[in-house]
Amino acid sequence: MDNSSKPSICTASSISLTHDPLPDVPPHVxxxxxxxxxLHAHSSLFKAVMPINIDRFQYLLREHPNQPFVLSVCRLLREGFWPWAVTDSNVSQYPLTWDAARPPPTLLEEAQFLREQRDEELEKERFSEGFGPDLFPAMYSMPIHAVPKLHSDKLRLVTNHSATQYSLNSMIPRESIRGVILDGIPALGECLLHYRCIHGNSKSLVLWKSDVSQAYRHMPMSPYWQLKQVTTVDGICYIDRCNVFGGRGSMRIWTAFDSLVLWIALVLLHIDQFNYVDDNFGFEEEGCVEFYQPYNAYFPSNQTKLLRLWDDINLPHKCRKQEYGHTLTIIGFQVDPNLMTVTLPSKSLTKLIRSVEDFLVTSTTSRRHTLTEFQQLTGYINWSFNIFPLLKPALSNMYAKMSGKTHRHAGIYLNRAITSDLQWFVHHVHNSDGIHLFQTLAWSPSDLIEDSHRDEFALVDASGSGIGLYFPWSHLGFWSELPCHTPTSTIYFFEALAICAAIHRIHFWRTASRFVQRLAILSDNTNAVHAFNTLKVTPPYNPILTSAIDIMIEDRLQVRVDHINGEDNQISDALSRGHLHKARLLDPKITILHFRPPRDALGAVKK
Structure with a gap:
């Protein structure tokens, strides 16, 4: 079962190749x-502020295949970005001016942090000068907060663009900012595996990681949007001229620019790297270094090339955010390219479990959480899938419950299905050692060995009357009638159930002391194959995945599911239809047994 993304080396760069030019300010605005x-009466408050050497940046992109996109990004670096906001159809719903600013925080530490951030922003001219306690016509002011940075105890300034019924984020359709795909640990793992496949284990590797300093803040916003980015500190209003951490369109604005930087790095400078928002990382053979004069230090060659590129286009960075070593913490996980492991530290593991348990415990009285709280937890759990890829079904019912909901503060009922999924997630995380081995991804069905005691191969099928499983190497066939009382009667359900049943048959073989380590399953139903390769299904099908994954985790069974043409799947097809005589004709050595599909895969409550 291939649960990792394909090696992409620069996933976010695909945006610069496939996306249309970025939007201009709508004419009605x-x-x-x-x-x-x-804007005219207070023109000194508004201007585009950014450090990028646009002329140099555009010159380096002269051979980029998507020039309309390049030109739009470069033009908006000069004029300021519009964050995909749609206000014409909602103009009657939103007031002309709206002040949602809140009093200063009561905690002295947070209040002082906000003042220090204001002073820093004023020095960099990313904030305008203060213009008093009152908003001018057409201005909006959103609340600001001091929140901990991800995987850090340090604070970050966040403007809450989702606050109140007239929030700025509510003006930006979600579909407008979709499409950003980030490189995570699975992509790094597959490329490490590819390297080891070619070069073996003889060479020691080092990881490197470089971060842009205050990445989002280097993107200027259009004066027409700056009007809505008033920040209030100690009762005084300031125009925030730049992209903020907390805007719905903020990440895509940054990624639009950064994807072009990554294109330059990959195509022109041949820097193999990955990208997770502003977190750039890669690996290099130990000893392959270059001297970087500004920091008076040696860095891995590709890391040095990337820093020089950033200098070339005047993209700011700091020495303390440039790291390398035999092991490195990347997006919160400790990665060792020589042991080929990725580990979630015990402290982080405990924090993850406690967050889910607190979500469940808090809801025992009201049985409700806000949409924002649902989204925060799903984001946290999604991050953990970098190391727990098999646990993706844990969010099936949560996504279904959130679907179509837009009011961030409205309560969402925590039903039994969601509770069961989250408890299932906590159970497996709690029993995990927090270590993921990259080597478990390094095989395909073609790698299996027929006479290996550790490998097995199965073909499965379902028909309108039954389910068939066929293990050709063992000459074993299994058939079953379609079970009653299933969540759905679609053929897709029974085809997926057949895959799950094949995994359970391998589990039963352990009683005969045969411990299969790798299992390849072929099915002629593309939907079922897709379900097991993505581990993402709608709730009626979710018990099939969790049932199969329980076995895979308990038995440490590695599974790959692939597609086979129907005409090549005749024996399992005959078994599914109860045509046992035909199956015996096709394989004279076959032994045919009756079986019952796993009960918990039908949605039954687990013991």
Missing amino acids: QNDPIINDT
């Missing part, structure tokens, strides 16, 4: 007389 009066 540009032509609004009140907006223009405020």
